[in-house]
Amino acid sequence: MPELPDVVVYLEALAARVRGARLEGVRLASPFVLRSVDPPLGEAAGRAVVGFRRLGKRLVLELEGGLFLVLHLMIAGRLHWRPAGARLPGRVGLAALDFSTGTLVLTEAGTRRRAALHLVRGEAALAAHDLGGLEVLEADVAAFAAALGRERHTLKRALTDPTILSGIGNAYADEILHRARLSPVALTDRLSAEETGRLFAAARATLDEWCERLRREAAGGFPEGVTAFRPGMAVHGRYGQPCPACGAPVHRIVHAEHETNYCARCQTGGRLLADRALSRLLRGDWPRTLEALEARVPVRAPSGGRRAPGAPSASRASSPPASPRRPAPRRRRPGRR
Numbered sequence: 001m002p003e004l005p006d007v008v009v010y011l012e013a014l015a016a017r018v019r020g021a022r023l024e025g026v027r028l029a030s031p032f033v034l035r036s037v038d039p040p041l042g043e044a045a046g047r048a049v050v051g052f053r054r055l056g057k058r059l060v061l062e063l064e065g066g067l068f069l070v071l072h073l074m075i076a077g078r079l080h081w082r083p084a085g086a087r088l089p090g091r092v093g094l095a096a097l098d099f100s101t102g103t104l105v106l107t108e109a110g111t112r113r114r115a116a117l118h119l120v121r122g123e124a125a126l127a128a129h130d131l132g133g134l135e136v137l138e139a140d141v142a143a144f145a146a147a148l149g150r151e152r153h154t155l156k157r158a159l160t161d162p163t164i165l166s167g168i169g170n171a172y173a174d175e176i177l178h179r180a181r182l183s184p185v186a187l188t189d190r191l192s193a194e195e196t197g198r199l200f201a202a203a204r205a206t207l208d209e210w211c212e213r214l215r216r217e218a219a220g221g222f223p224e225g226v227t228a229f230r231p232g233m234a235v236h237g238r239y240g241q242p243c244p245a246c247g248a249p250v251h252r253i254v255h256a257e258h259e260t261n262y263c264a265r266c267q268t269g270g271r272l273l274a275d276r277a278l279s280r281l282l283r284g285d286w287p288r289t290l291e292a293l294e295a296r297v298p299v300r301a302p303s304g305g306r307r308a309p310g311a312p313s314a315s316r317a318s319s320p321p322a323s324p325r326r327p328a329p330r331r332r333r334p335g336r337r
């Protein structure tokens with residue numbers, strides 16, 4: 001799933017191409033991708049693009065007259081920049097936004113249609129798409145500690161919950177936890193102040209560094225090849241491969257719709273989370289589906305701050321190499337402890 005760094009870089013690339021440009025029209029391959037009915041999509045046509053925002057993992061294009069196009073790429077949604085009027089690719093093509101400067105094509109691989117486009121009018125309607133998670137790059141450690149401390153969860157779940165923290169998903173959560181040398185199943189209410197500080201610093205450094213790195217890789221072009229499995233990641237998507245910090249093999253826990261990768265030597269004092277109670281703890285600390293997690297109702301009113309552009313990334317295109325050993329059998333559970 002495109003996460004904060006991916007969304008930030010998408011928005012920067014879009015701003016460079018469509019700021020001030022006119023949205024001439026939107027072509028939909030299937031009506032299902034548009035999840036809003038009022039205002040009708042036709043009202044967006046003819047308006048200039050005047051702003052760009054990130055709401056968690058959502059991209060927002062602000063059109064003149066107070067309309068906002070809100071795009072959530074979910075897992076497999078991707079954006080592509082094409083010459084004006086480009087044809088929608090068959091099968092994966094969901095929508096084309098035709099601007100005076102070129103066409104933005106939305107695709108989604110796979111059979112499940114989860115990427116979603118909304119057209120909303122006004123700031124209040126836009127705020128309904130803000131799940132209220134803290135912007136780690138704009139927060140201080142006290143606000144971070146408060147956000148984590150509101151509910152008792154495993155760290156992996158807390159990091160990826162859009163009502164707790166904004167823009168972080170499965171991939172960057174694994175990277176942040178590895179950098180902080182903390183276990184994915186450590187509980188939010190058991191963290192020492194020192195550990196909380198380490199997690200905060202790791203989250204900021206990881207997100208900052210990946211924004212910078214993806215920006216450099218795009219090199220002014222439109223970001224293609226957006227994936228949750230990036231060369232250069234320490235543990236995410238690297239099951240069975242050596243941890244870059246210590247050389248021990250990266251482990252995994254399969255839960256809900258994705259998996260967590262971690263280094264036992266660096267993060268859990270050498271303990272494998274194959275232990276039934278622990279993997280049950282992680283799997284149970286999760287809504288049943290990714291949609292449910294991404295659509296959680298905010299637990300508090302969104303705080304006043306504005307948001308910088310930037311957010312989600314797609315995850316889970318592929319699975320890790322055939323596993324010598326899988327810590328826990330894959331099982332769907334509704335979310336019991």
Ligand SMILES: [Zn+2]
Binds near residue numbers: 244246
């Ligand atoms: Zn390690």
